[in-house]
Amino acid sequence: MKIAVVVDSTSYLPGRLKEKYDIRTIPLNVIIGEQSYKEDEDIDNDTFFDRMREMEELPRTSQPSIGDYILLLESLREEGYTDAISVHLSSQISGTYQSAMTAGQSVEGIEVHAIDSEIACYVQGFLALYAAQNKDRMPLDDLLGQLEEMKRRKNTNAYFIVDTLSNLQKGGRLTNAQALIGSLLKVKPILEFESARIVPFEKIRTKKKAMKRVEEVFAEEMALHKDKPVTAVVIHSNAEEEGRRWMDSLKQQYPGITFRLSYFGPVIATHLGEGALGLGYTTYEVDTEY
Template identity: 65%
Template sequence: MKIAIVVDSTAYLPEALLKKNDIYTIPLNIVFGESSYREGIDISTEEFFKRMNESDSLPGTSQPSIGDYILLLESLRREGYTDVISFHLSAGISGTYQSAVSAGESVEGINLHVIDTEIACYVQGFMALYAAQNKDKKPLEDILTDVNEMKKKEHTDAFFIVDTLNNLQKGGRLTNAQALIGSMLKVKPVLTFEDGKIVPYEKIRTMKKAVRKVEADLETVFEKHKGKKITAVVIHSNAPERAAEWQKHLEEKFPDVLFRQSYFGPVIATHLGEGALGIGYTTYDIDTAE
């Protein structure tokens, strides 16, 4: 048995970390007008934000085509892989998971095990890293059992703080009136995942108060899991300085937690907008060193 690990591009794992752990990626697409771009391949995150800010309407997003996924699976089969564990952003917000399932049914000679992580970004990457780092140490069935347990909220979770309501309004998730009132009140929605869907967690005035609310809840969680190796990641939407400042503060506040920094790439940032912050964590033992 030879196992390959695949993760979709919305995990936004560093290239060095992907290479070190022999993890393959399948890109989602960002669409401006009639042109489609594979995120991380055809368009950089910097170029994406520039084009999005110059546009009156939001770009579109789409999951990988089944054809692209089939090509990846056939390539892995030729390399001698017998099984693939594929990790994808929540099926509650994207059709990527279902595309992977369909692709697996179309390719013979290789077994595809598709995981709906029920979350997104670097936090879904935690699960891919765990599988990659244990695929030669544990039986396949044990790894599948572990990652399905790992995605439960008591082990892995995330919070996202939206800085601007513009993208939510452009995307039809807020009316113009709601966006105007929210902006006037400086409302910063805090979001999380429940049953694979993004749901409101809190609505707080000012980014500073929203960050402190998230920190207070993290303190409760980290205290509950004291003694475990907790890995956390600060995620930003084109706001690296803000993320670095928050990460430094968190490292001082929670010295026993290992913190990393990541970003919201084009597909996720399309919906959250510029300036958003996020934080996710896992209590499972993984190595995130590049």
């Protein structure tokens, strides 16, 4: 048995970290006008944000094609892999997980074990890292069971702060009136994943207060995991300096926790908008050095 690990591009794991653990990537697509771009391959973040600011309507996003997934699986089979653990963003916000299932049924000689992470971004990447770092250390069935347990909210969780209501309004999730009122009141929604869906956690006045509220919730959850090897990540949407300052502040408060800085790429940033921030973590031991 030879096991490959696949993750979709919305994990936004650093390339060198994926190379270190031989994690393969299947890209989602962002569509600007009539042009489709594969995330992390055909368009960089700076170009994406520049283009998105100029658009009256949001870019569109799409899951990987079944054909692209089949090509990836066939190449893995040719390399001698018999199984592939494939970790994907929540099935409630994308059809990528279902594409993996369908592609797996179309390629003989390699068995696909698709994982619905029920979350997204680097927090989803924690599962892929755990799989890659343990695939040769434990039986496959045991590892798959661990991944299912790992993704439970008590073990892996995240909160997201939306800085601007513009993208939610353009995407039809807010009316013009709601967006205007929210902007005037400086409302900063905090979002979370619940049952694999993105749902409102709280609406806070000002971004500073929203960040403080997320810190309070994080502190409550960390109090339950004092003896666990927590790894946390601060995620930003084209706001690296702000994200880094928040991460540095959290590092001082929690010297026993490993913190990493990540970003929202084009597919996720299309929906959250520029300036969004996230804070997520896992209580499972993962190596994030590269």
